[in-house]
Amino acid sequence: MSSLFYILISIIILQFVVDAIVDFLNAKKFKDPIPAELSDIFDTEEYKKSQQYKTSNYRFGIFSGTFSLLLTLSFLIFGGFEWADGIARNYTTNPILIAIIFFAIIMIGSSIINIPFSYYSTFVIEEKFDFNKTSKKTFFIDILKSWLLTAVLGGGILTLVIWFYEWAGTNFWIYAWAVIALLSVFMNMFYSKLIVPLFNKQAPLGNGSLKTKIEDYTRKVGFELQNIFIIDGSKRSTKANAYFSGFGKQKRVTLYDTLVNDLNEEEIVAVLAHEVGHYKRKHIIFNLSASILLTGVTLYILSLFINTPAVSLAIGVSIPSFHAALISFGILYSPISEITGLIMNFLSRKFEYQADDYAKNTYAATPLITSLKKLSKTSLSNLTPHAAYVFMNYSHPTLLDRIKNLKK
Structure with missing residues (x-):
């Protein structure tokens, strides 16, 4: 076990601990009194139901998060990636097919393990609080459709990326970036026409x-x-x-x-x-451009590490490969991804204020305020989130902050 292996373990544990602390701080505020500006959203019984819903999700999150952590660590420590890599290599020597089989084993295995958690969330927690309308048939069909989409889109992108790597070496990132950028623009334009109909009418x-x-x-x-x-x-x-x-x-x-x-x-x-307002203020274009730019930066950094055998071997495989290095790099890069995620969340919250202002100035503030209150009520939203939780996780400002802004 190399020093890089212990770095991977440390990153995984540190991220879990930080998230757990922020979740705990947020949970401590579940019983805070509702701010005066929001006092008309819930009556006493509804607020009690809201607190119970948040508490149920928090406790379930602790259990599922801890299970996921232990599973990931066990897979790393006890050679899970080497096992998956060995199975893939028993079927073929083609690097693209090896990578596809390798990721198929991991993704399908992870999905199957997560089915009971998703089922419990949908048919126990969401059902208990009168949110769930999903039939069991729809639930399992959705899973199968998701697998198929992942196989087609994810498998297609992975095939192209590895093919570019085999053909262009470390310059693969340029061609991969171009393809992913074009796909991102295409999906942004036609997602509602092509993907949404697979799940909804x-x-x-x-x-x-x-x-x-x-x-x-x-x-x-x-x-x-x-x-x-x-x-x-x-x-x-x-x-x-x-x-x-x-x-x-x-x-x-x-x-x-x-x-x-x-x-x-x-x-x-x-x-x-x-x-x-989002469209008029160019938020759609900005988010798409930022996503494409960040993808390019990530791929470039990946190209600097992809040929280093130690990066592949850090996850416990015995043969260095592109797909093994991809797993290791994904963990190593996750702290940077967290930082860029925080920046994007900060900008997203700014954009929400701008879109609210546009609606207020071109239409009216009052109906937007009442709509936000109604939507918060029907979803049993958290009206008293902790500032650290908002900073780490919220892409929208809190309801209280949005209403204060709309009333300016």
């Missing part, structure tokens, strides 16, 4: 007063929008959402049917105005 928003109000608003702000869709989110959960995807002629707004049912028309238009 989408239908254009029908004619009526809601569509008229939306069209009046988008016309007023000079935002051409012909694609407004309703998605059957109620197929899986009572929780509501809305999102913006694509750009140019492919841009579309998708509203969950649960959101349409929970909010009145003024509130729905306010939520849509917030999504339009």
Whole structure:
């Protein structure tokens, strides 16, 4: 066991400890009194239910997180990666096929082990608090579809990356970056058309007063929008959402049917105005560009380490390889990934304020405030999160901060 092996172990444990401390600090605030500005969201019984929901998820997170940590450490310490690598090499000598079999063993094995945890979360915790609408058939079909998507997309990208490595050596990162960048742009534009239909039904928003109000608003702000869709989110959960995807002629707004049912028309238009704000302030383009840039940096750094045998051998394999080095590098790079994640979360929270301001200035603040309160109520959101937890995990400002900003 090399010093690099112990570095990998230390990184995994340190990340777990930091996350556990932040989660503990957040849990300590579950029973804090609700801020006065949010006092109209829950009554006494609803707030008690909210606290129970948060506590259930926290305790389940401790158990599942600890199990995942012990499993990962055991796989490293007792030669799990060498075992998977050995099986792959028994079938072929082709480096691309070896890598595909190697990752297939790990990904499918990990997914199967996680099924009981996902099942418990969906059919015990979410069911207990009246959120779950997923049938057991849908649950398992979703898993199979996810495996198929991972095999097609993940396997395809992995094949190209290793092929570039075999062909171009350490310069592989340039070609891999170009392909991944093109795929990222393509998926951003056509994700709702190609991937979403595999899991959900989408239908254009029908004619009526809601569509008229939306069209009046988008016309007023000079935002051409012909694609407004309703998605059957109620197929899986009572929780509501809305999102913006694509750009140019492919841009579309998708509203969950649960959101349409929970909010009145003024509130729905306010939520849509917030999504339009993201587009108008170029947040979609920025996030996509930042993601592509970070991918390029990551691939370049990978190219500096990929030919170092010690990087591969650190996870316990006996034969250095691209796929083994990829696992080791992923762990070594995770602290940097954490830092970039914190930066992106910080920027995302800033963007949410900007989108809220756009909705306030071009439509109205009050219906956006009431919509945020309703959505927090129906999802039993945490109204008193710890500042450290927000800093580490929140891509959106807290509800209290958003409302204060909207009332300025």
